[in-house]
Amino acid sequence: MSEIENENGPASPAVDNADIRVHPKSPREAIQPEPAPPPPARSRHVRNPIVIFINFLLTVAVLGVIAAGGLLYWGKLQFDSEGPLKEEKTVIISSGSGLDSIASILTYQGVIEDDLVFKAGVWIYKNARKLKAGEYAFPAGASMRQVMDALVEGKAVYHAVTVPEGWTSAQVVERLKSDPTLVGELTEIPPEGALLPETYSFTRGTTREQILQQMISAQTKALAEIWERRADGLPVKSPEELVVLASIVEKETARADERPRVAGVFVNRLNRGMRLQSDPTILYGLYGGEAWKVDRSAIKRSELDAKNPYNTYQIDGLPPGPIGNPGRAAMEAVASPSRTRDLYFVADGTGGHVFAETFEQHQRNVAKWRQVERDARRKQEEEAGDGDKPAAN
Template sequence: MRIKPKSPREAIQPDRAPEPPARSRHARNPIVILINLVLSSAVLAVLAIGAGLYWGKAEFEAPGPLKTDTTVIIASGSGLSIISDTLEANDVIDNAWVFSLGVRAYKNAGRLKAGEYAFTAGTSMRQVMTDLVEGNAVTHAVTVPEGWTVAQTVARLRENPILVGDLTDIPPEGAILPETYTFTRGTSRQQILDQMKAAQEKLLGEIWQRRSEGLPIETPEQLVILASIVEKETARADERTRVAGVFVNRLNRNMPLQSDPTILYGLYGGEAWTRDRSAITRSELDRQTPYNTYQIRGLPPGPIGNPGRAAMEAVANPSRTKDLYFVADGTGGHVFAETYEQHQANVRKWREIERTLREAERANGNGAAATAN
């Protein structure tokens, strides 16, 4: 049987593809569109902030633009903005805005300290911040030599170009501790002087508690008086306790101390040690003052300078000796004696040395001499 072919109109047609699903009504909702936009923006913002923080942190910790070491003064009362601009103006940092943000990020905006700061080449912003927060400012120093008077000390403080302000409360003689004191720019002269006074009070209290028993000294003030005399009589550490022992023995026997430096202080006060004096004249020795220990017995009414720690320690714990006299030996030290006869022999030897020194100094065009006790 033959099958009759279908007509062209009846040719097999491909199946029709299904229609795509209708778009959800939620997707077309404006609220959904807005939420998608906000979320997308938030993601982009987070990415941008993260990138900014990464860049800022890298900049904050990277080596700075400073080519050579430099010193910058941060004025007292400066805020973060002024400090940042000052650092940028001095090429310590290259971006004041980044520095300010970094300082705020570390919550240090109110902790930066004024002062004089030394920055090394290439210092990072983070290190700059650390220095300012910790107050690693440049320190200066002023030294008061042992035995100096208050007048000499005041003059040194007033001459110092770094310290500021004038002195309004000057302590009495013997009330400050000779020492080296460090300070930062902006420190006042009165602050340093007050520090010297506080240091003396503290040290004197400690030494007084450690003093030997049986000393002919009744108060800490008297210890300072005698220590100031010991300080001016010898600069040698190995002699201080022995010189102190001589004066203690004399006080116990009610003998005059016969200390030449007391004569000078009685005549010239705090200016005594600024004078170029090599010997005491007979007229000076004979002039009566409350400090002339050739004419008074016991201690003078006050110190003749500000003794150092070693001199005060020597008086508090003097050598146990029978010595009553000492005289220069020509080498910067002294020779000691228990009796007046021994002392006179030592004085004669010293006079010979003194005469030789004087002749040599005359030959050199100078004049210098020393006296005996």
């Protein structure tokens, strides 16, 4: 080959015209694009079955995470959304019910729509073993989360039973037996004075025995506190004697403002060695726990003279036991009685009593009370007589 000089630089090797092959393109070939180069050959490692399987697993895992996230998000929306209830509804969850049973009950009662979502939500929040039995009032539109929270916190419907002050233990047991919400039987009547009359709250499924034990515990605690704060110089030597006297005070007056003064009368009489002479003790000695079904005003002379260990017209000091279950106020009245010289009291016709320091004063007060009684009977007879007369035309 020869070199060809040019004015722009060193000579380049000459190209032999014989080696150049000119292939002219047709007009059609000239406008067609050049074909793309083929892709590079794939590595043998990429085509390895293990690599392919791993890639598949990673793809499935990613898709699974995305699906699970979407499902959880949907479930949370369902769990927190408004429920199907249109108005408040009360549902009873029996003791011993598991999550499956509770979910079925709630679905059947129309509180929730999807028991699977409810059970899943309870499990996710780790509350499956925390759901409590009871009677629940679910508000309209309660969400599954609200339902779960109510069951976990035990926000059950509360009922109440009220025991009036002064009731005997037999009366208390009779009331508990008649309450339709309480369950279980009562086979024994507690000792008189062992129960604290109050209002007791409970949930459905509570037993009568549980309420009775609650009343006994409350009385034990209250009596201990009151005895600790008692005044000096009382003629009662033990907490039990305080309850005995308080049960008499309870039956003598229903007015809270009179209890300390009535207690003061009995304390003064005991300190002087006088008999208590309380009518309610006669009734209890004759009729026991059924005494208060008898009209107090109907005490006969024969009953007054009849021998019984509770008749404080015949015995000295306190009777052998309480004549009922006194309330806290009556026990506190005995523990801190009014400081007076009163030795007598009698009804005044207005629901209260008039007090006296001497027997002469007391006799005048009794005479006034007898007149009130006569006037009341006369008025009743007149009203009854008017009722028998024919109506005027």
